[in-house]
Amino acid sequence: MRAARRSLRRRRARRRTALAVGCVLALGVLGTAGYTALRPTLAGQADDASLQARPVAPPLTGSPAPTPSPTPTPPASTPPPAADAPPSSAPPQIVERGSGDFTSATASGGRVGSGGTLRRYRVEVEDGIGIDPNGAAAAVQAVLADPRSWTTDKRDSFQLVSSGSYDFTVKIASPGTADAICATGGLDTRGEVNCDVGKQVVVNSKRWLTGSPEFDGPLADYRALIINHEVGHRIGHGHETCPGKGKPAPAMMQQIYGLKGCTANAWPYDANGSYLSGPSVP
Template identity: 70%
Template structure:
C-alpha cells in the first residue's frame, strides 16, 4: 500500500458542532482497510452556523505554540469523553477520538476539532451518502488516534506501512495521526495549521469511505483532499476540503 500524507485543519469556516457532556501524510495518507459502517435512514445535517462550544476550563495544548512538536508518548491512549449528534445522511460511521498520553495534546480539544471537520458542509457529508457521529463509548466504526511519530510508526508498521516518523496512516479501524503533522502542518501547505489538520482528517476518512488518491486537476486549481499534497502540489494550490461551500466536488484524476 502506498503511503498518503494528509493536511488538516481546525477552523472550519466558522462552523463548530457542540460536543455532548462527558460520560465518564501529511497532505496524503496511507490507504486503509475500510471500517464497518452503521446504516441509518437519514440523520441530522450539521447546521451552517451552530452555537460555538464553550472553551474548556484549561487551555487546549493542541493549539499552543509552546507545545513540543515531537514529544515522546507513553504508548497509552486517553479517549475524549464527549459525544455529538449524527451529521450527514445515509451511512453513519461512529468514531472515537483518542490521544496518546504524554504528547501534550488535550483529548477534548482534539475531539472538538475532529468533530467540527467531519460536520463541516465542505466535508464528506456534502455527498449526502455519508454521515459521522462522535462517541465516547459503546459500538464504533473507527478511532481517530493522535500519537507521537514513534507510536504512529509502530502501529502503521504492523500493516506493512513505513511512515518514517513523518506521516499519517489509516489501518484497520484506526486513523493514525502523527502529532508532528498535527502540531506543525506541512512545508507544502501554506496557511494556518488548523487547515492542515482538516486535510489530515478529510484525506484519511476519505480512504475509509472508498476514495482513492487523486492528482492535481490543473495549474492554479485547488488540490483535491485526496491528493498526497505533502509530496508536492504540481501546480495546484493547497486545499483541505473535498467540496466547496456550495457542494461542488474538488476532485482530480485518479492516481495509484
C-alpha cells in the first residue's frame, strides 16, 4: 500500500517538472516576440516622458525669453481735443468808399437828460460798409445817456428817433464818403477823421471800427469819444487841449493827434460830475 502511494507521488512530481519546463520554453518564445511587438509603444511613451521632464534651457544672454503679451485692453474713449481758443479777431475790413446811400436805424428811444434843450437825432449808416444801423443807434444812445456825457450840464437832453422831425443826424460813413460830406463844410478830413457839418455828425467808419492808435482804451470807449466830441461841437463846445501831464484829456481835445502828456479819456465829465476841461484852442 505504501509502495503504491510513493509510486503515485513520483509520477505527479515528474508531471509537474515537465509542465514547468514547457512553460519556461513557451515564455521564452513569447517573451521575444512580445517585446518586439510592444517596443514601438514603449519607446513612444519613454520619448514623451523625456520631453515632459526635460528642463527648459535658459535663454541666451541678451535675448530675453519672450513673455506672453497681455490681452490688449481696448483704449478708453478719448475725449475730443479741447476746442482751440478762439483766434484773435481779424482786423475789420474797411470799405474805403461805400455806396453813398444811407439806411436809417428803425430803433428809437426815450428822452435822456432832465433839462435844457431837447435835441432829437437819428442814426444813419452808409450801405455796404458792414455796420448794422440799429446796433450803431444803440451804441450812440448808450453814450448820450451815460451820466458822464453832456446831459450832466442840465442844459441839453437827447432823444433817438426813427421818424418825424429831428435836429441832427449821426451818420456813419466810409472814409471816402465822410470826406465828401465834410468837404461841404470846408473841412479836409483826409480819410481819417470825423466832423460836424450842417445838421450832420459824420463818423468815419475807419475810426468807428478800429479806434485810434493814440487811444489805448477799449474800442467802445473810443466810440464814446467820437460821439461826445462831435456832439460837443453840435451843442457849442470848441476844441481844448491837455491841461497837464497825467491828467485826463478833455473830450473836446483832438486826441487822435496825440495826448501831449494827458491820459486817454472819452467823457466830458468824471463820475463825480466834474467837467474835465483844458485850455481852449483858438
